[in-house]
Amino acid sequence: MFSNTIKEEFPTLQNNSDLVYLDSAASTQTHQSVLDRMNKFYEEQRCNVNRGDFPISQEVSADIELAREQVAELINAKPEQIMFTAGATEGLNIIADWYKDSPVVIVTEAEHTANILPWIAQGRTTENGRLVVLPITDRGTLNTNEACKIFEKYPYAVLSIHSHSNVTGIGTDYKKLTKAAHDQGIKVIIDGCQTIGTHEFDTYTVDHAVFSGHKMYGPTGIGFMFSRLPYERYRGTRLGGGSVASYDFKGNVDFYDGPAKHEVGTPNIAGILGLGIAAEYINWVGYNKMKEHFTALDFAMSDSDMFNIKGLNLIYPNYRQNGRYVYSFTCEGYHPSDVSTLLGIDNIAIRVGKLCAHPIVNKVSGGKGVLRVSPGIYNTEEDIEKLSEGLCKAIKKLT
Numbered sequence: 001m002f003s004n005t006i007k008e009e010f011p012t013l014q015n016n017s018d019l020v021y022l023d024s025a026a027s028t029q030t031h032q033s034v035l036d037r038m039n040k041f042y043e044e045q046r047c048n049v050n051r052g053d054f055p056i057s058q059e060v061s062a063d064i065e066l067a068r069e070q071v072a073e074l075i076n077a078k079p080e081q082i083m084f085t086a087g088a089t090e091g092l093n094i095i096a097d098w099y100k101d102s103p104v105v106i107v108t109e110a111e112h113t114a115n116i117l118p119w120i121a122q123g124r125t126t127e128n129g130r131l132v133v134l135p136i137t138d139r140g141t142l143n144t145n146e147a148c149k150i151f152e153k154y155p156y157a158v159l160s161i162h163s164h165s166n167v168t169g170i171g172t173d174y175k176k177l178t179k180a181a182h183d184q185g186i187k188v189i190i191d192g193c194q195t196i197g198t199h200e201f202d203t204y205t206v207d208h209a210v211f212s213g214h215k216m217y218g219p220t221g222i223g224f225m226f227s228r229l230p231y232e233r234y235r236g237t238r239l240g241g242g243s244v245a246s247y248d249f250k251g252n253v254d255f256y257d258g259p260a261k262h263e264v265g266t267p268n269i270a271g272i273l274g275l276g277i278a279a280e281y282i283n284w285v286g287y288n289k290m291k292e293h294f295t296a297l298d299f300a301m302s303d304s305d306m307f308n309i310k311g312l313n314l315i316y317p318n319y320r321q322n323g324r325y326v327y328s329f330t331c332e333g334y335h336p337s338d339v340s341t342l343l344g345i346d347n348i349a350i351r352v353g354k355l356c357a358h359p360i361v362n363k364v365s366g367g368k369g370v371l372r373v374s375p376g377i378y379n380t381e382e383d384i385e386k387l388s389e390g391l392c393k394a395i396k397k398l399t
Helices: 004-009 011-015 032-044 055-074 088-098 144-153 174-183 269-285 287-303 336-345 358-365 381-398
Strands: 082-085 105-108 131-134 158-162 187-191 208-212 223-227 244-247 253-255 312-314 327-331 351-353 370-373
Touching: 004 011, 032 269, 055 082, 055 269, 082 088, 088 158, 088 187, 088 208, 088 223, 131 144, 144 174, 158 174, 174 187, 269 287, 287 381, 327 336, 327 358, 336 351, 336 370, 336 381, 358 370
Parallel strands: 105 131, 105 158, 158 187, 187 208
Antiparallel strands: 082 223, 208 223, 244 253, 312 327, 327 370, 351 370
């Protein structure tokens, strides 16, 4: 496991030393190095970018491209394949607009709302056949072989799925799915939000992937998109300054090539710079080291007997000790919100509700919602002990 002193690298945890923060699937803590870079911009380099000939503008413009390289390196992509967005939600909305004329879109029932609503907004439903939903098995997984059979029925559709579920923490075999989809002329979009902060992401041959900075120890309000094909092939859904080389009132518009065609207006400069540092930090820590840490936390949860608390039922329990890192529970005899409130009194932060994934949570909880525990690299075995004790105390009061 990481040293207990790693908490000192995350300001909120240093300034609130009693906080047991176990809501990293919603938003990770921000690393000090990220804040340092963002503050340097605001305190020493405040300017606009990509337009100024003066020194700090040129410096920061170059640093934005460095951030693009840092992010690309994290997912083994090329810098020109990276486009900055306000987050994965904006990325998914942009991509959905690009593919609004596709005959069919295929998703899973465990997708995040951000990967469902943009498609429904296009008038797609399971009833009219323009939306196809792949079910999750009773093990919490996607039946890859069955999914491949579905692809044969809908050639030239769009497949839009997560690489890890924010509810279960269970991953999908997106490489096998991508190959099978491409064999049928299906475009593949991956929501990589729940992967990037804990697992290595391989762009493989996926067509698009989206990520959020706040899920990877970086800032809020910033994210990035990966595109396998050049960005100039896609229609600009956001139009404004910085995206064009020239235009006139006759309707002649000459867009820039690459990500610049879509990164319009003044960007979230500090956010981009911080995102680059966050990517660099994850690369420095290494996913292998993270795996060791989360496995140790998983065993600490087992040793604390937390999985045997009366009425607290881990969904799809056969996937413990298997790279899960996210634990959602249903509650019998009490409500998850009541448990969360009592834990909050003891400064223990977890998540309850439908987790922006209503279909799957309604399915496993009967509409009641779940209680989710999601550690980060800064959590310790002591945090797990406090959580277990807090849960037992809270549930005792409620039953």
